[in-house]
């Protein structure tokens with residue numbers, strides 16, 4: 001077995017979200033929150049993941065279907081974070097390595113923070129290491145208790161704090177690294193004597209210290225990364241922070257984003273150098289855009305869109321599941337769905353693909369260097385030969401292409 005594994009807690013019923021969907025599946029910039037936590041573990045070098053699921057478990061497992069390095073563990077009753085970890089007892093109690101524990105509702109996690117946590121744990125060799133954060137507004141988070149020498153004493157949950165403890169700004173973002181054997185010896189000792197009547201994982205820390213082991217903390221989590229998403233407000237806040245990160249990364253790789261607050265780009269999108277994203281552009285899903293394109297304003301690009309280089313898409317142009325080859329132009333009010341548009345094609349104002357016949361989706365192909373004049377409707381399935389010039393306002397179908405040509 002590997003010497004390091006991670007447990008991700010994702011079983012909770014989210015009463016504060018008021019949802020019937022598992023909380024960790026709620027999306028931040030197009031991806032489920034849990035996906036970010038899984039990726040961060042993998043980027044930090046941890047392959048084997050034990051994910052605790054309960055509420056909405058079928059949906060969660062389905063989403064990550066096929067990932068062979070995930071072991072799904074069911075927590076049938078949600079009795080708290082300590083209890084959730086206990087559910088791995090059969091699989092992990094004898095594992096003689098280190099176990100990271102993270103929460104599936106912390107999408108802003110960064111691999112570098114996990115690396116810092118792991119390095120601290122490896123260099124000081126305590127029984128447990130926590131990564132903490134300092135927040136101006138620590139409300140809602142477990143507070144880190146330290147003695148007058150700064151040594152960590154444990155964690156107290158927000159609801160169990162006295163007024164002095166409430167004022168503590170150092171919080172627990174729930175990034176832990178434990179010596180696995182000590183962890184599982186300690187979990188048995190946790191009792192639910194707190195305001196929520198739950199088995200808190202956070203109680204493991206003071207119990208480990210009481211048993212004579214060393215616990216250390218590293219203030220490694222930036223305030224902007226610490227958020228655990230418990231409500232729809234926090235979900236939207238996390239989305240804004242993540243959107244900022246996505247756009248910053250794109251700008252560093254040479255993409256111009258004219259108006260960042262009025263642009264939304266999915267975490268899975270890829271955009272090439274010197275492409276300009278004009279305001280009010282919305283890019284959702286797995287979308288690839290090449291170099292030197294100009295997209296928007298008010299463009300809507302959807303799942304499965306591939307845009308090659310030097311493409312211009314203007315106002316109110318929607319593209320779905322289509323490939324637009326080099327130098328395509330669709331400047332005004334077009335819908336391009338399930339299509340392959342050849343090199344240099346000009347799609348005139350308001351020209352659209354009619355890709356759905358009421359029963360099924362059909363595909364459209366437009367050959368290189370064609371010009372589709374404004375207001376034309378291309379009724380799929382249809383193939384327009386290269387170099388065609390379609391008259392304005394044509395309703396083109398597979399039979400009448402020749403009549404519609406200029």
Ligand code: UD1
Pocket residue numbers: 009010011012013023052075077078079080081082083084103104105106140141142143155157171172173174199200201202227228229230
């Ligand atoms: C928890 C921490 C708190 C920390 C905060 C950081 C505890 C007791 N408290 O509080 O110190 O500051 O996270 O965001 O750990 N879960 C289960 N099974 C359960 C209960 C919860 O799998 O029985 C999962 C949830 O799905 C969630 C995670 O554990 O992903 C954390 O649970 P949550 O209820 O959100 O804990 P917080 O109150 O936020």
Ligand code: CA
Pocket residue numbers: 103105228229230
């Ligand atoms: Ca939480």
